[in-house]
Amino acid sequence: MTTFLLSTSGTHGDVLPFVELGRALVGRGHDVTLYTHEFYAATARRAGVRVEAPDTREEYDRQIADSHNLLREVVADLDHLTDFFRRNGLFDHIRFEYTRMAEVIxxxxxxxxxxxxxxTSGLAALMLRESLGVPVAWVGLAPTQYMATPLNERIFPRSLGGPVNDLRAGFGLPPVTRWGGWLRSADLHIGLWPEWFDRAGEPAPPGVALTGFLLNDEAESGELPDDVRALLDPAPVLITGGSGQLLHGDWYRVAVDACVRVGRPALLVCRHRGLVPDDLPPGVHRFPALPFATLMPHVAAVVHHGGVLTSARAVASGVPQLVLAHGIDRPDNAARMRRAGVGEWLPAARWEPAGAAALLRRLVEDPGYRDRVRRLAPSVDARNSAAAACERLEGLAGRVGAAAPSTVDEPGDDLGARLRRLDPHRRETLAALLAERRGRVSL
Structure with a gap:
């Protein structure tokens, strides 16, 4: 038996795969503790996973609400990222994880x-690798977490680097002066997506073990309420902007308008009432939460924000998807789904009701999308993905982590050189993001 200490933060797409991974490790006879938000503690405990939380549900809700304008603020000034961390106690969360994990080790x-x-967020893990020699695995939830590494190497010194080095000093560690080597220093890298998704964009770096999408069917299953079942004929469109509030302010308005123009009924799922238009048109019904694993196979299409968990769930359900993508990993996830032939997408710079409706109508009426997604659906197998990830993680047991290269970086590999080597798929996604940055759309 090995003791596995798992750490993640964020929303459903960041936490539920770790809960499923913890469940699989417990099932293989290991001792597992998950360090994450109290909001997800009950879900993790039902999976047999012990939980340590650095926050309360109320603190988590405040953080989620505070994140609504974070993208806009950080684009304007990187100092907003550090302010966000301080306001929400996120540096204290890193200290909490380091201290509590160190006691176990x-x-x-x-x-x-x-x-x-x-x-990217598992900084306490890398510090523990240095100070106590414990082996560390970093788990990527979407390809952009690797694509953004060159950018993070520049962001950290200008924003989070000072406070992180203050934490390191408190743990008796020297300051990081070269962030590239340190941010790559985990002993194992796992990517939770399949080969076909990897081939549809810039591939993962060599050495990243791809184990497949890791869905949490138990957390997303359940009986549909009677009032929802009554709305499934004709098949509605599912509208969901994810479980967080890090979302473009026009997102739900555009999604609802597209469904109205297509003439399809819609189920809108959002627990944050303030994000949703005050007056929903006839045929659009809002619910705070619904079990997506149960619901999605019954809908005609999914309109969503581009989160990797929602994208994978739509594929597993055999349902085409329209992605209104803005920020973080979402444009890249969306572009990969389009290249795989199972969906369409629009960057925020091109959001307007007629265009979104035209794409949604195409997804609903062209049987080719549903045929292609149904062929891919068997590739989303949570049990096999979890087993593959567990086997990789078990291979770290008995190893001792080496000191991280925190003061030496790769020579001659500057940001400009990396950008010149961009994969064509990545250039396409970046072009869409730059169009937003030029101000064609108001945030």
Whole structure:
């Protein structure tokens, strides 16, 4: 038996795959603790996973609400990212994880423990690797987490680097002066997406183990309420902007307008009432939450924000998807789904009701989309994906992590050189993002 310490933060797409991974590790006889938000504690405990939370549900809700304008603010000034971390106690969360995990590691032994953390945010894990020699795996939830590494190497010194180095000093660690090597220093990198999704865009770096989408069917299953069942004939469109509030202010308005123009009834799922238009048109029904694993196979199409978990769930359900993508990993996820032939997408710079409606009508009326997505649906297999990830993680047991290269970086590999080597797929996605940045759409 190995002790696995898992760490993640964020919303459903960031946390539910880690809950499923924890469930699989427990099923293989390991001792598992998940460090995440109290909001997800009950879900994790039902999966047999012990939980340690650095926050309360109320603190989590405040953080989610505070994130609504974060994209716009950070584009304007990187200092807003540091302010966001401080306002919401996120540096304290890193300290909490480091301290609590260190107690476990010291009580056992570094070669009896494996730390598994979400890519980019798992900073406590990398520090524990340095200070206590524990092996560390970083888990990527979407390809852009690797694509953005060159950018993160520049962002950290200008924003989060100072506070992170202050934390390191408190743990007796020297400051990071070269962020590239340190941010790549995990002993194992896992990407939770399949080969076909990887081929549809810039591929993952060499050495990243692709294990497939990891859905949490238990957390997303359940009986549909009677009032929802009554709305499934004719098949409606599902509208969901995800579980968080890091969303373009026009998102729900555009999605609703597209459904109205197509003449399709719609089920709008959003627990944040303030994001939804005050007066929904006839035929559009809002619910705070619904079990997507149960619901999605009954809808005609899914209009969503581009989160990788929602994208994968639509494929697993055999349903075409229209992605209104803005920010973070969403444009890249959307572009990959379009290249795979299972959906369409629009960047925010091209959002207008007629265009969105034309794409939605095409998805609903052209049987080719549904045929292609049904062929891909068997590739989304949570059990096989979890088993593949567990096998990789078990391979770290008994190893001792080496000191991270925190003061030496790769020579001669500057940001400009990396941008010149961009994959054509990545250039296409970046072009869409730059169009937004030029101000063609108001945020």
């Amino acid at each position: 010291r009580d056992r032994a570094p070669d009896d423990v494996v730390v598994v953390a979400r890519h």
